[in-house]
Amino acid sequence: MVEILSLAKARKARDRAAERRTAEENRVRFGRTRAERDTAERESADAARRLDGHRRDDAGDDPSA
Structure with missing residues (x-):
């Protein structure tokens, strides 16, 4: 007997x-886990902090002042 x-x-x-297939493709194409995004953000902040820590203060080096 045939099922209705x-x-x-x-x-x-x-x-x-179809939506599941599209979502899977997007996860592969664009997806990073929350941990990966947090780690990248933390590394960026650390690099910026290190760079700011190595900046020279030019106010004391001006011989004309």
Whole structure:
């Protein structure tokens, strides 16, 4: 005997599957985990802090003052 199929349910299932495929492609293309983003942000902040720590103060070096 043939199982009765709801066309609305079939259409929704097909659409959900397509959305899942798109989401998976986007995760591969654009995705980084929260930990990876946090680590990159922390490393950037540390590098900026190190650079600022090595800056020279030019106010004391001006011989005309």
